[in-house]
Amino acid sequence: MKIAVSGKGGVGKTTISAGLIKYFLSKGYKVFAVDADPDVSLGTVLGIDDDSVDGLKPIVEMREVISKKSGGGGAFFPLDPQVEDILEEYIIQMGNLFFLKMGAVKQGGSACYCRENTVLNALVNSLLIKQKEMVLLDMGAGIEHLTRGTSGGVDLMLIVTEASKVSVNTALTVKKLAQELGVKNINFIGNKIRTEKEKEFLKSTLPSKEILGFVEFNEEVLELAMGFHPLEKSSAASLDLEAIGGEILSRNS
Amino acid sequence: MKIAVSGKGGVGKTTISAGLIKYFLSKGYKVFAVDADPDVSLGTVLGIDDDSVDGLKPIVEMREVISKKSGGGGAFFPLDPQVEDILEEYIIQMGNLFFLKMGAVKQGGSACYCRENTVLNALVNSLLIKQKEMVLLDMGAGIEHLTRGTSGGVDLMLIVTEASKVSVNTALTVKKLAQELGVKNINFIGNKIRTEKEKEFLKSTLPSKEILGFVEFNEEVLELAMGFHPLEKSSAASLDLEAIGGEILSRNS
Numbered sequence: 001m002k003i004a005v006s007g008k009g010g011v012g013k014t015t016i017s018a019g020l021i022k023y024f025l026s027k028g029y030k031v032f033a034v035d036a037d038p039d040v041s042l043g044t045v046l047g048i049d050d051d052s053v054d055g056l057k058p059i060v061e062m063r064e065v066i067s068k069k070s071g072g073g074g075a076f077f078p079l080d081p082q083v084e085d086i087l088e089e090y091i092i093q094m095g096n097l098f099f100l101k102m103g104a105v106k107q108g109g110s111a112c113y114c115r116e117n118t119v120l121n122a123l124v125n126s127l128l129i130k131q132k133e134m135v136l137l138d139m140g141a142g143i144e145h146l147t148r149g150t151s152g153g154v155d156l157m158l159i160v161t162e163a164s165k166v167s168v169n170t171a172l173t174v175k176k177l178a179q180e181l182g183v184k185n186i187n188f189i190g191n192k193i194r195t196e197k198e199k200e201f202l203k204s205t206l207p208s209k210e211i212l213g214f215v216e217f218n219e220e221v222l223e224l225a226m227g228f229h230p231l232e233k234s235s236a237a238s239l240d241l242e243a244i245g246g247e248i249l250s251r252n253s
Numbered sequence: 254m255k256i257a258v259s260g261k262g263g264v265g266k267t268t269i270s271a272g273l274i275k276y277f278l279s280k281g282y283k284v285f286a287v288d289a290d291p292d293v294s295l296g297t298v299l300g301i302d303d304d305s306v307d308g309l310k311p312i313v314e315m316r317e318v319i320s321k322k323s324g325g326g327g328a329f330f331p332l333d334p335q336v337e338d339i340l341e342e343y344i345i346q347m348g349n350l351f352f353l354k355m356g357a358v359k360q361g362g363s364a365c366y367c368r369e370n371t372v373l374n375a376l377v378n379s380l381l382i383k384q385k386e387m388v389l390l391d392m393g394a395g396i397e398h399l400t401r402g403t404s405g406g407v408d409l410m411l412i413v414t415e416a417s418k419v420s421v422n423t424a425l426t427v428k429k430l431a432q433e434l435g436v437k438n439i440n441f442i443g444n445k446i447r448t449e450k451e452k453e454f455l456k457s458t459l460p461s462k463e464i465l466g467f468v469e470f471n472e473e474v475l476e477l478a479m480g481f482h483p484l485e486k487s488s489a490a491s492l493d494l495e496a497i498g499g500e501i502l503s504r505n506s
Contacts, residue, residue: 008292009394010263014419039261039395039426041419105426108433109402114365141262141394142292149362166267166294169303173292173358180361 001252002124002135004036004151006178007160008170009141012191016160016215017138018045019238023245025096029134032127034059036102036120036150037140038113043099048092057089058103059123060116117150125153142170146177156185156252161206163190163198168205185252189244190214212251213244254505255377255388257289257404259431260413261423262394265444269413269468270391271298272491276498278349282387285380287312289355289373289403290393291366296352301345310342311356312376313369370403378406395423399430409438409505414459416443416451421458438505442497443467465504466497 005017017033024031035042043053092099103116120137127135137154139145151157157178161171171188178186187210190202194217202211218237258270270286277284288295296306345352356369373390380388390407392398404410410431414424424441431439440463443455447470455464471490 008262010261010265012263037395038397038400039423041422044419044422105396105430106400108399108430109405110400112365112367112370112401113397114367117365140397142290143358144291144366144393144397146361147291147359147363148365152362166297169294169297170292177358177361 001129001133001156002127002137002154003156003158003248004137004139004145004154004183005158005160006139006145006151006174007141008162008167011160011162011167012215013141013160014042014045014138016158016189016191016241017042017136019215019241020158020245020248021046021097021136023242024134024136027245027249028096029132030096030098032098032100032133032135034100034102034120034135034137036137036145038103038105038116039140042138043092043101046097046099048094048099052092053099053101054104056092056099056101058101058116059090060103060119062090062119062123114148117145117148121148121150121153124151143173143177146174146181149181151178152181152183154183156187156248157183158212158248159186159188160191161188161202162192163201168202171206186210187212187248187251192217212247213240215240215244254382254386254409255380255390255407256409256411256501257390257392257398257407257436258411258413259392259398259404259427260394261415261420264413264415264420265468266394266413267295267298267391269411269442269444269494270295270389272468272494273411273498273501274299274350274389276495277387277389280498280502281349282385283349283351285351285353285386285388287353287355287373287388287390289390289398291356291358291369292393295391296345296354299350299352301347301352305345306352306354307357309345309352309354311354311369312343313356313372315343315372315376367401370398370401374401374403374406377404396426396430399427399434402434404431405434405436407436409440409501410436411440411442411465411501413442413444414455415445416454421455424459439463440465440501440504445470465500466493468493468497 005013007013021031021033090100102120103113129135137151139151145151159171159174161167175186188206189212193199193214199214216236218235258266260266274284274286286295343353355373356366382388392404398404412424412427414420428439441459442465446452446467452467469489471488
């Protein structure tokens, strides 16, 4: 199954992605986690040290490898051990977790990230996913990965939103664009929920059947983001994420 | 003076932009506020109704007008009444506030925003700013406006950051890229500050002389984002922003 996690900047895409990745790993899945935001942070939140992430070859340089293995552009290939061996420089492996990054930070004024997005799109489309395998893309903030079509090849678009007007506006725009891209399954996750009023706000502004669940606001996540301690099982937010992970598996099995 | 407001998604770029815009207006400035995020929200936070923002022609369509007025590409032109008259369709005016947007939301899979960024860059570079005039660009999340060079023509890069490791990482990357673009003045604003510990974290991870100030975390801003009431003078956060606005004027006069 291929999942893209999207939404307005700062709604918690990376935290939600990391939580779901941990959940799928705990259920015995092999998870390919892709940081698709050029301003990379998923690796950090997953507890990979910065030097390893910096040293990792980005997917954009993978084009040649893909062509070689598939005997020309556009062909499909499975993520089998043979390919993984070749892809070693592009992957940080920790148990069943395989971490990849879309691109590296470029020089100021040098270029856009169109090429990175194109290569990532080709990769996602060409991956053959087996039972108990999961690809999760943590997308860049906002909508450009959708207008570019990068995230078009996924089975499920998860849209994260806070209980704010601007965040819901973006969420609904993301949904519209994902539909235009032909993504069949589109779901929302309400994040950083502090009060019942916030839940009600989201239920009244989003199609309620499409809401997978809510994740409670968590001071610990703030601490975590400050880098004081590594990600660990904790608190209501963690339980919320497990429930949402379970919901994803049951809705898509 | 031309200012770009940047930083990681969700750090509060738009809230800070809106606060500074209100401050400069209160000091008698004419302010050109540009929403440079294709996922538009500055207009909403400034209290402009969604239909007006949606109906506004984006700057990307302005290229021809710029060429005509300047007698060919690349020339400079002042924002005088004569030009403003022509630009009417591209501007929502409320008193001394002139609101513009970079681009509109495109179809899923149709295109990137490279052209929008190029036109905005040309516009910012060609504007001749007079005394008591201010251009403020609320940039998209992350770093692509910098690798694309969009925000290269500004006098001051304001980098907003929360007290989190990932937010500071982005802030420092933004600084490096802005330096590469030749932006001379680069300053930081610490936002959503809840505790002294968070202030200390930012002072220890950023060059302290370059920190313009801190803005207190504010529940009211959350309410505001939910769309329950319009932006108004309130609370500690508002005073923090006034102090920072004053600091910007005194450091750059």
